[in-house]
Each structure stands twice: as C-alpha cells, then as structure tokens.
Amino acid sequence: MKDAPTADQRDVVLALPIETLQDMAIRAYMRPPDRLLLTLLRSPRVRRVVVAEPFRSHLGTVLRGGRSTVLPPSGGVEGHLVSPQRWRRKDPVTLPSLRAAYRRYDRRLGRAAARAGCKRPVVITMYPPLAGFADMSWAGSVMYYARDDWATYPPLRRWHPAFRHAYEEIRRRRLPVIAVSRPLLERLHPTGAGLVVHNGVDPAEWLRPPSPPDWLRRLPRPWCVYAGTVDTRLDLDMIRRLASAGTVILAGPIPDEASVRSLRLLRSVRLPGHLPRPAVTGLIAAADVCLLTHRSTPLTEAMDPIKIYEYLAAGRPVLATDLAPVRGIGRRVRLLRPGDDPVAAMNEVLIWPAVTEADRLDFVADNSWSARHVAFLDFVLGPAAPAESRLLAVQA
Known part of the structure; x- marks a missing residue:
C-alpha cells in the first residue's frame, strides 16, 4: 500500500x-x-x-x-x-x-x-x-x-x-x-x-559476482580485462604491449569498427562486443588485472570512470593511465605514468597480496x-x- x-x-x-x-x-x-x-x-x-x-x-x-x-x-x-x-x-x-x-x-x-x-x-x-x-x-x-x-x-x-x-x-x-x-x-x-x-557501484552486483563466461577459461593467462565502450579513448599502443604478455579482453560495445581493426589482427586480443551485464561483472571478478588504459585527452582528464570503482569492488588490481580523476581512489590502482612499461607494471601487480573479503566489501559499501x-x-x-x-x- x-x-x-x-x-x-x-x-x-x-x-x-x-x-x-x-x-x-x-x-x-x-x-x-x-x-x-x-x-x-x-x-x-x-x-x-x-x-x-x-x-x-x-x-x-x-x-x-x-x-x-x-x-x-x-x-x-x-x-x-x-x-x-x-x-x-x-x-x-x-x-x-x-x-x-x-x-x-x-x-x-x-x-x-x-x-x-x-x-x-x-x-x-x-x-x-x-x-x-x-x-x-x-x-x-x-x-x-x-x-x-x-x-x-x-x-x-x-x-x-x-x-x-x-x-x-x-x-x-x-x-x-x-x-x-x-x-x-x-x-x-x-x-x-x-x-x-x-x-x-551497485552492491547487489558485487556481493557475490557471477562466474565468467565459459569461453574465458579457454584463453591463456594472465587475463587483462577492460570493461566499457571500446572507442578512441583507449591507448591502443598500451593494449598491444599488454597483449604481448597476456590475453587482453576488451568487453564492451564498439561504436566504430575501424578504430579496432588493427586489434582484431592480434590473437591475444578478444573483442566480444556488447555482453549481458552478468557476463561483464563475471569477467571483471575473474580478471587477473583490470585495465583503465585511456589516452590522456581533455575528455578523459575530466571523467570519473565507473569501471574503476567496479574493478575495485571486485577486488581486482588495476592498471590505469595516470589521470587526475583516478588518483587516490584506491591502493590497488597502479598508475601508469609517461614512460612506464605496462608489462612490467602488470607483472608487479600480479604478485600483490589478494585483498581481504572484509576490505572488498567495505569498499563496496563506501562507494x-x-x-x-x-x-x-x-x-x-x-x-x-x-x-x-x-x-x-x-x-x-
């Protein structure tokens, strides 16, 4: 009533x-x-x-x-x-x-x-x-x-x-x-x-994230996951370099196919396109590393990417371009500054201790x-x- x-x-x-x-x-x-x-x-x-x-x-x-x-x-x-x-x-x-x-x-x-x-x-x-x-x-x-x-x-x-x-x-x-x-x-x-x-973030999505799509388990590790629209924001050179040392999954809609044509030639890059929401959250939760590898542009220098909060809500380590809006969001974010080697940074975060479940759930509640x-x-x-x-x- x-x-x-x-x-x-x-x-x-x-x-x-x-x-x-x-x-x-x-x-x-x-x-x-x-x-x-x-x-x-x-x-x-x-x-x-x-x-x-x-x-x-x-x-x-x-x-x-x-x-x-x-x-x-x-x-x-x-x-x-x-x-x-x-x-x-x-x-x-x-x-x-x-x-x-x-x-x-x-x-x-x-x-x-x-x-x-x-x-x-x-x-x-x-x-x-x-x-x-x-x-x-x-x-x-x-x-x-x-x-x-x-x-x-x-x-x-x-x-x-x-x-x-x-x-x-x-x-x-x-x-x-x-x-x-x-x-x-x-x-x-x-x-x-x-x-x-x-x-x-929505706590209902992150208290118990679903399993990833079955096809993920057939791909070589480490799994590097980017969740979001695949467009001109992405630093393609950084993606190529990470793909030389792992599998990069760019999970999201692709507004302009021409912008990703060169990536489709790389065997270690997967572009599944738009996925149902449970598949996206499952991919994030299963990732070895999550990516926020944006180019530094006037657009990205002012945005507040939802994906970085979702990555941290899943307890995953994050590689992120050093942009002002993402500084200070969490200790499990490795900022990539000009001249940094993304593969070396990836290897660094792969050996970080796992986040405790209590800390992960605290982040979900606070954010x-x-x-x-x-x-x-x-x-x-x-x-x-x-x-x-x-x-x-x-x-x-």
Missing part, C-alpha cells in the same frame, strides 16, 4: 541527455543517469518524478513500431514519462536554432510537469543546451548534473561551440552544478553552488550509489532529516 505523501516531499523532473529509457534498460541501469533515476523513484523524499526523454524523430518512432519502455518499479513514488518528438533526428548545429529547439522542449516539458500535478518541481538536467538555453520559469529550481565535458566528446564535435555557449549561460544564470569529478567541476567553473558526487546519492539529494532537495538519510543510505 502506498504511503500518503508528506508536506516536505518534492516533485522532480529528470531530463535525460541523449539516451532514452530503453537505452537505460538495455544496459541494465548501470550509468549515472540510470542510477539517479532509480534513487529518485525509491526515495521517501520525492513525491513524483517526471522523466523526460530527449527529442526523438517521428520517423524513428514509426520505424521502431511505436514501442515505448515503461518506468522501472518505484518505491511508492509517482512516476511519469514524457517523450517529446519532432521531425528532425538530430539537434540543429547553429546556436540560434539550437536555442529555439530547447525553448520548445522547455515549453513541452513544463506542460507535461503541470499535467502530472507537479508543483514548482526541481529540474535536474544532464544536457548543457537544456540547462543553458531553456527558460524553465515554471520550475522551482534547476540544477545541472555534469557526467562528462560535452564540449570535448569527439562524436559530438559539431556541437562543441554550442556546448561552450551553454556552459557560459549556466554560469551567467548561476545554476548549481553537480559534477562527477573535481577536475570537471573546476573546468565548468560554476558561479552558483557546486558539488562533486563521484560515480559508484555504493545509494551512499553517493545521500549527498546528491541533500544538495538538490535540501538537507534531509537524519532518519531519512539513514534510510536512503541502506537502500540497494
């Missing part, structure tokens, strides 16, 4: 960046927007949540057969979904047209929030054009949640100037900003309030999404009563 709403519960509008609810479901709700949605739907501090998908084209909707994804189960929070549509598939590139597009989106979102019964809701947006260009006078407050620096994301290079203009507008409007890393928050340089809330989101919700909704904070902290 649903509890009666209380006077201090808030209405929240969560505006997704470029992914839909269906995208979240496909990847098993494991990225920052996904986990925030689950927290909001289960929080005793929230009365209702309006989830706003990004613009989608009418034609694309027809080609998909008009299928839509339902919201995940809530803990009594009232959930609503709005999916604005338009004829064009991609955002306009010119600044005036982009401003106009997100002002139209703003008006649709305001009407949807009103239909849902929202009263001066808190709006959380993760997309710079919406945060910077939409008026949102119907909202009680607006907050920008920065998970990456969009103005450095290579696939959206055509929109980089517009993203930078949006950042300027966020500063001009003194919007509060939550960023996933200190370097990202400093780069955005908000003039309103700012907070760093790192990414986290859980629910623990992270206590500070997040306090920042967005105002400080909670102590009992409410304790309740959120123990929720899975």
Whole structure:
C-alpha cells in the first residue's frame, strides 16, 4: 500500500541527455543517469518524478513500431514519462536554432510537469543546451548534473561551440552544478553552488559476482580485462604491449569498427562486443588485472570512470593511465605514468597480496550509489532529516 505523501516531499523532473529509457534498460541501469533515476523513484523524499526523454524523430518512432519502455518499479513514488518528438533526428548545429529547439522542449516539458500535478518541481538536467538555453520559469529550481565535458566528446564535435555557449549561460544564470569529478567541476567553473558526487557501484552486483563466461577459461593467462565502450579513448599502443604478455579482453560495445581493426589482427586480443551485464561483472571478478588504459585527452582528464570503482569492488588490481580523476581512489590502482612499461607494471601487480573479503566489501559499501546519492539529494532537495538519510543510505 502506498504511503500518503508528506508536506516536505518534492516533485522532480529528470531530463535525460541523449539516451532514452530503453537505452537505460538495455544496459541494465548501470550509468549515472540510470542510477539517479532509480534513487529518485525509491526515495521517501520525492513525491513524483517526471522523466523526460530527449527529442526523438517521428520517423524513428514509426520505424521502431511505436514501442515505448515503461518506468522501472518505484518505491511508492509517482512516476511519469514524457517523450517529446519532432521531425528532425538530430539537434540543429547553429546556436540560434539550437536555442529555439530547447525553448520548445522547455515549453513541452513544463506542460507535461503541470499535467502530472507537479508543483514548482526541481529540474535536474544532464544536457548543457537544456540547462543553458531553456527558460524553465515554471520550475522551482534547476540544477545541472555534469557526467562528462560535452564540449570535448569527439562524436559530438559539431556541437562543441554550442556546448561552450551553454556552459557560459549556466554560469551567467548561476545554476548549481553537480559534477562527477573535481577536475570537471573546476573546468565548468560554476558561479552558483557546486558539488562533486563521484560515480559508484551497485552492491547487489558485487556481493557475490557471477562466474565468467565459459569461453574465458579457454584463453591463456594472465587475463587483462577492460570493461566499457571500446572507442578512441583507449591507448591502443598500451593494449598491444599488454597483449604481448597476456590475453587482453576488451568487453564492451564498439561504436566504430575501424578504430579496432588493427586489434582484431592480434590473437591475444578478444573483442566480444556488447555482453549481458552478468557476463561483464563475471569477467571483471575473474580478471587477473583490470585495465583503465585511456589516452590522456581533455575528455578523459575530466571523467570519473565507473569501471574503476567496479574493478575495485571486485577486488581486482588495476592498471590505469595516470589521470587526475583516478588518483587516490584506491591502493590497488597502479598508475601508469609517461614512460612506464605496462608489462612490467602488470607483472608487479600480479604478485600483490589478494585483498581481504572484509576490505572488498567495505569498499563496496563506501562507494555504493545509494551512499553517493545521500549527498546528491541533500544538495538538490535540501538537507534531509537524519532518519531519512539513514534510510536512503541502506537502500540497494
């Protein structure tokens, strides 16, 4: 039976960046927007949540057969979904047209929030054009949640100037900003309030990780596992060098096949592509070494990779490029500085003592999404009563 709403519960509008609810479901709700949605739907501090998908084209909707994804189960929070549509598939590139597009989106979102019964809701947006260009006078407050620096994301290079203009507008409007890393928050340089809330892990996945796929056991050891999108972030030279001394498994979707063509020629590199979530967690837990071998770029120098928290939650030693956001995360991270030999570093971590199960589980608890989101919700909704904070902290 649903509890009666209380006077201090808030209405929240969560505006997704470029992914839909269906995208979240496909990847098993494991990225920052996904986990925030689950927290909001289960929080005793929230009365209702309006989830706003990004613009989608009418034609694309027809080609998909008009299928839509339902919201995940809530803990009594009232959930609503709005999916604005338009004829064009991609955002306009010119600044005036982009401003106009997100002002139209703003008006649709305001009407949807009103239909849902929202009263001066808190709006959380993760997309710079919406945060910077939409008026949102119907909202009680607006907050920008920065998970990456969009103005450095290579696939959206055509929109980089517009993203930078949006950042300027966020500063001009003194919007509060939550960023996933200190370097990202400093780069955005908000003039309103700012907070760093790192990414986290789901304890349900890491208390007893599943077995790895059967094919892993047929590969020579050591097993060096990278879990994530296989794209231009990867340092391919480092991958080749590690593959000379072990088997490298790059487990994740491959947006551009041309970027990995040379790796497919190496017998000791495996590219299984997108895998079910249990297969990914099983691979990580079985790895001899986990990899965060990114190139140093403006994008990677500000990101907070979820994978490094997952590697440590599994108790595995990690080889990671020396980037500011990954320094100090854990003692079982071997940073690779310019000139370091990755094979020698791998041999070094392979003889590290195993982590104790108590220490591993402490890391999982300390870095859980629910623990992270206590500070997040306090920042967005105002400080909670102590009992409410304790309740959120123990929720899975």
